Amino acid sequence: MPTTTTPTPAPTTAAAPARRRDPRAAVWVPAALVVLVASVVGSVMVGAADLGAADVGRTLVTHLGLGGLLGVEPLPALQDATIWELRMPRVLTAAAVGAGLAVCGVVMQALTRNPLADPYLLGLSSGASFGAVLVLGAGVALLLPLAAFVGALAALAAALLLARAMGVMTPTRIVLAGLAVSQLAAAATSFVVFWSAQGDAYRDILSWLMGSVARSTWTSVAIAGVAVLVVGGLLASTGSVLDAFTFGDTAAAGLGLDVQRTRWVLLVGVALLTGALVSVSGAIGFVGLTLPHAVRMLTGARHRLLLPLAGLFGASFLVWADTIARTVFAPRELPVGIVTAAIGAPVFAVLLWRGKAV
Amino acid sequence: MRDRTTDGTSRVAAPGSTPGLEVARVRWSVAGRLIVDDVDCTAPPGAFTGLLGPNGSGKSSLLRLVAGITVPDAGTAAFAGTDLASVRRRERARRVAFVEQEAAAETPLRVLDAVLLGRIPHRSLLAGDTDADRHLAREALARVGMAEFADRSLATLSGGERQRVHVARALAQEPSLLLLDEPTNHLDVAAQLATMTLARKLAADGVTVLAALHDLNLAAAACDHVVMLDAGRVVAAGSVKEVLVPAVIEQVYGVRCDVLEHPATGRPVLAFS
Numbered sequence: 001m002p003t004t005t006t007p008t009p010a011p012t013t014a015a016a017p018a019r020r021r022d023p024r025a026a027v028w029v030p031a032a033l034v035v036l037v038a039s040v041v042g043s044v045m046v047g048a049a050d051l052g053a054a055d056v057g058r059t060l061v062t063h064l065g066l067g068g069l070l071g072v073e074p075l076p077a078l079q080d081a082t083i084w085e086l087r088m089p090r091v092l093t094a095a096a097v098g099a100g101l102a103v104c105g106v107v108m109q110a111l112t113r114n115p116l117a118d119p120y121l122l123g124l125s126s127g128a129s130f131g132a133v134l135v136l137g138a139g140v141a142l143l144l145p146l147a148a149f150v151g152a153l154a155a156l157a158a159a160l161l162l163a164r165a166m167g168v169m170t171p172t173r174i175v176l177a178g179l180a181v182s183q184l185a186a187a188a189t190s191f192v193v194f195w196s197a198q199g200d201a202y203r204d205i206l207s208w209l210m211g212s213v214a215r216s217t218w219t220s221v222a223i224a225g226v227a228v229l230v231v232g233g234l235l236a237s238t239g240s241v242l243d244a245f246t247f248g249d250t251a252a253a254g255l256g257l258d259v260q261r262t263r264w265v266l267l268v269g270v271a272l273l274t275g276a277l278v279s280v281s282g283a284i285g286f287v288g289l290t291l292p293h294a295v296r297m298l299t300g301a302r303h304r305l306l307l308p309l310a311g312l313f314g315a316s317f318l319v320w321a322d323t324i325a326r327t328v329f330a331p332r333e334l335p336v337g338i339v340t341a342a343i344g345a346p347v348f349a350v351l352l353w354r355g356k357a358v
Numbered sequence: 359m360r361d362r363t364t365d366g367t368s369r370v371a372a373p374g375s376t377p378g379l380e381v382a383r384v385r386w387s388v389a390g391r392l393i394v395d396d397v398d399c400t401a402p403p404g405a406f407t408g409l410l411g412p413n414g415s416g417k418s419s420l421l422r423l424v425a426g427i428t429v430p431d432a433g434t435a436a437f438a439g440t441d442l443a444s445v446r447r448r449e450r451a452r453r454v455a456f457v458e459q460e461a462a463a464e465t466p467l468r469v470l471d472a473v474l475l476g477r478i479p480h481r482s483l484l485a486g487d488t489d490a491d492r493h494l495a496r497e498a499l500a501r502v503g504m505a506e507f508a509d510r511s512l513a514t515l516s517g518g519e520r521q522r523v524h525v526a527r528a529l530a531q532e533p534s535l536l537l538l539d540e541p542t543n544h545l546d547v548a549a550q551l552a553t554m555t556l557a558r559k560l561a562a563d564g565v566t567v568l569a570a571l572h573d574l575n576l577a578a579a580a581c582d583h584v585v586m587l588d589a590g591r592v593v594a595a596g597s598v599k600e601v602l603v604p605a606v607i608e609q610v611y612g613v614r615c616d617v618l619e620h621p622a623t624g625r626p627v628l629a630f631s
Contacts, residue, residue: 025486113464240483243475247461247524253427254458255531256451256479301465302474304486 025305028298032312039316040095043323044087048330051083059083093216094322094336095315096224097281100232102295102314104270105288106307107235110242111263112171118289119274122174122267123181125283127155128275129209130185130192132282136205137196144208145223145279152275155181160267169263170249211284211337213322220280227276228311235269236311239304246301284337286344287314287321293351376438378403378566379424379535384433386423393419394430395590401535401568401583403438406561408577409570410601411587412611417570418459420587421537424568425456437535437566451479455528456537457521460544463512469523470508473498476530491530498529502556518549525556536560538569542576554580578602578626586610602626 045051055075061067062074063084074080104119112121120126131151135143162177163169193205207214241262244252249259295310318336321343325336379401386394394416401407409417422428424435426442435442442450455476463472473495474487481491499505502522507515512523521541528536538557542550550573558580561567571577577584578598585595588610594601607615607628618627 109465115464237484240478240481240485244478246463246465246467246472246475247458250422250427250456250458251461251475253447254425254451254456255475256446256448258447296465300471301463301467302471 028309032309036312036316039319040091043091043319044083046323046327049082055079056083089218089221090213090216091319093213093220093224093280094318096228097277098287098318099311099315100228100273100277101288102291102310103232103235103307104274106292106310107266107270109292110245111266112175113248114175119270120283122159122178123155123185124152124271124274125278126182126185128152128278129283130189132208133189133192133205136201137192148279149275152278155185156271169260207335208282210335211282212335213281214333223276224280227273231269231273232311236307239307242303284340286340287318290344290348291317376403379568380436382434384423384430386419386430393590394423397592399585399592399595401566403566404561404564405582406557406567406580408581408584409568410577410584415587416590417587418539421539421570425454425537426450448479451531453533454535455531455533457524457528459539461524467512469510469512470495472512472523473526473530476527479531495530498526501529502526518545521553535566540570540572550576574602574628599626
């Protein structure tokens, strides 16, 4: 007889803990994580210089200081720099930005109960763009992330103050206030571009306005990564709170939520995260709008699974979108925002057409 | 009129029993307009109380004030002897459930998921549904006669079925006090009667039910106790036979009516002329 030292599984589910995980989560979340890791490694391999997964692994091991320990020789300097200084920061920034935008999109759509809501709803992207073109036009590109972040927060503050001034902060008022601030900031941006931009500055500005991760550095990874892990992680844990808003503010209040305070806190969280993302990548469109709808078709409307899955798939999506942006017309590059719009808009149209998304 | 109010209510609550809902001097105004004007009323425990009155008489506002969704300018709403304003929001949501008029979701939602929302006040906001939650949600669906609809999409249901799902969501909160805002609105007559039967059944199970109602005859047929509001004030309160009399109806609605007796139930039937 075989000696079974391994504990046999509990005979019935009666002994299982009451707080059992959603069985779908046990499948989808690991699957989405695997897809993301594969996407990151795969995307680093793709490009003008021919690199394999082994090369990516060697570079990682080397830079993590494990080369001696594992007996791995570093790659030649050029290949190593291609992976470590060019592609890794770019791919990781894309992943962080994609994850953050998708999570913010879910939160905004739930909070405003508006299927057209996205992270830029409160004028964040327009405000960031205005901040960015001010410094780009002035030729001080170093200050760009800071200027964009400040611009985003200023737009948020203006939108929220305007929404407050209209009375109680209802979803409709938030949307309207965001629209007003957006339009004003967009007009100011156009004015600056029209007035001052010439030659290369013009292309820089346009590339930034469309959204691009081409200039990502490890600093970009740090900014976007920390923002996503901290703020994005917190937002992704608000599934039950967002669920409570399913039938609107009154229902949420009836379920024991402080509706105004909750909305305020979540909007500020979305603004901080989106501001940080926009500061490194510009305003990449359609990730925050389309990804939530697409993932919702997998998970249903409940948010506990939707939030993390949207984040993970958003990350993979933007990694591949950026891979397309830098390879399709190589050596010329597109701003990744063009690719996300080219994919996102038709997908959104299909979701609408199938009548399931909204 | 105020005297009659107190008389009517004190007669219904049995002496010595735990008090039900007691609304005392609740006053609420919005944009300078007084909507709820010094309202005193009660809903006896384990009974079905109808909140009646014309459009704009403050029925919905009063329900929202009792539910704690809006905060009164003055006055208190107490249930089972506890001032509901002194209870934390989540705790209150475990005692009081509110079904508003025509709550709609913007995203496609499964019926069981809609009902599971009612479990939110009972668990940490970080926790997901447990098997116990799912069991309670299915039980709530069964209580409203919708057990077999659990896996349907909410959007495919009729108005009456959706209304029942919302009641099931409220029941999943395991409330002692259930507030219904015009639960029969836009329903056909069968669905209206079914909703009233359900409210009576819940009251018989020990839930105190307070429902804003439009249709006086429905209220006459189903309610144990009624409160008549007009322009934010309580005009009359008491049993159906005490309140639904020609004088009150004419004063509040400005219409004449005769009160007949239902041949089968003996309850009042209003015939308007």
